[in-house]
Amino acid sequence: MTDARRAELAENLTEVRERIGRACVAAGRDPGSVSLVAITKTYPAGDVDLLASLGVTDVGENKDQEAAAKAAAVTASLRWHFVGQLQRNKAKSVVTYADVVESVDSLRLATALESAAGRLRERPLDVLIQVSIDGDPARGGAVATDIPALASYVAAAGHLRLGGVMAVAPQGWEPERAFDALAGMASRLRADHPDATVVSAGMSNDLEAAVAHGATHVRIGTSLLGMRNTLR
Numbered sequence: 571m572t573d574a575r576r577a578e579l580a581e582n583l584t585e586v587r588e589r590i591g592r593a594c595v596a597a598g599r600d601p602g603s604v605s606l607v608a609i610t611k612t613y614p615a616g617d618v619d620l621l622a623s624l625g626v627t628d629v630g631e632n633k634d635q636e637a638a639a640k641a642a643a644v645t646a647s648l649r650w651h652f653v654g655q656l657q658r659n660k661a662k663s664v665v666t667y668a669d670v671v672e673s674v675d676s677l678r679l680a681t682a683l684e685s686a687a688g689r690l691r692e693r694p695l696d697v698l699i700q701v702s703i704d705g706d707p708a709r710g711g712a713v714a715t716d717i718p719a720l721a722s723y724v725a726a727a728g729h730l731r732l733g734g735v736m737a738v739a740p741q742g743w744e745p746e747r748a749f750d751a752l753a754g755m756a757s758r759l760r761a762d763h764p765d766a767t768v769v770s771a772g773m774s775n776d777l778e779a780a781v782a783h784g785a786t787h788v789r790i791g792t793s794l795l796g797m798r799n800t801l802r
C-alpha cells in the first residue's frame with residue numbers, strides 16, 4: 571500500500587515539476603526560480619513523509635488543528651507553511667510548528683503572531699501578506715489600501731520577517747488577469763521593502779498563469795495528492 575502510494579506520489583510529483591519547468595521555459599524564467607509547496611490538507615502524515623522522501627521540502631496546511639497534529643506526527647524535517655484563514659486565538663499554536671504564515675491579512679492577526687512568536691519561538695516567523703486581488707475582503711486578503719501599513723508593521727516587528735505576498739485568484743477571474751494584478755501589487759510592495767520578494771500564487775489549475783506572471787512559489791494540492799473528499 572505504501573509502495574503503491576509512493577509510486578503514485580512520485581509520478582504526480584514528476585508531472586507537477588514538469589509543468590513548472592515548462593511554464594518557466596515559456597516565460598523565459600529559470601526553472602529553479604519557482605519553489606513547490608505541497609498542500610497536504612486532508613491527507614495523512616504518512617503522505618507527507620512519502621513526499622519528503624521524494625524530495626519535497628515545503629508543505630502547506632490550512633487548518634490549525636489538523637496542521638498541528640500532522641506536524642507532530644511527521645518525522646521528516648520540512649518547512650511548514652500555514653495558508654488558511656487564521657483566528658487570532660490560534661496564533662500561539664501556529665507559531666510553534668509553522669515556518670511561514672502565508673495568510674496574514676490584518677494588523678490584528680499580525681500583532682497576535684508577533685506577540686506569540688516573541689514568547690514561543692527562537693527564530694523569527696516568516697510572514698507573507700495575503701492580498702485580495704479583487705478588493706473584496708470577504709474571502710480573506712488585505713485590500714490594496716491596507717497593504718502598506720500592514721507591511722510596515724510586519725517589517726518592523728522584532729519576531730516576524732516580511733517575505734512577500736500570497737494570493738488566490740478570485741472566482742470568476744481569468745487567472746492571467748488575476749496574477750497580472752498581483753504582480754503589480756507585489757512590485758509596489760517591493761518598492762518599499764526590497765527584500766520582500768516572495769510571490770506565492772498558483773494552484774493545481776492555474777500554476778502556469780502564475781509562473782508566467784512572476785510567482786516564486788506555487789501551492790499544489792490536488793495535482794500532487796489527488797482530489798480531496800469535499801464531504802469532509
Ligand SMILES: *Cc1c(COP(=O)(O)O)cnc(C)c1O
Binds near residue numbers: 611632774789790793
Ligand atoms: C487548498 C489550497 C491550495 C491547493 O489547491 P489545489 O487546487 O488543490 O492545488 C493552495 N492554496 C490554498 C490557500 C489552499 O487552501
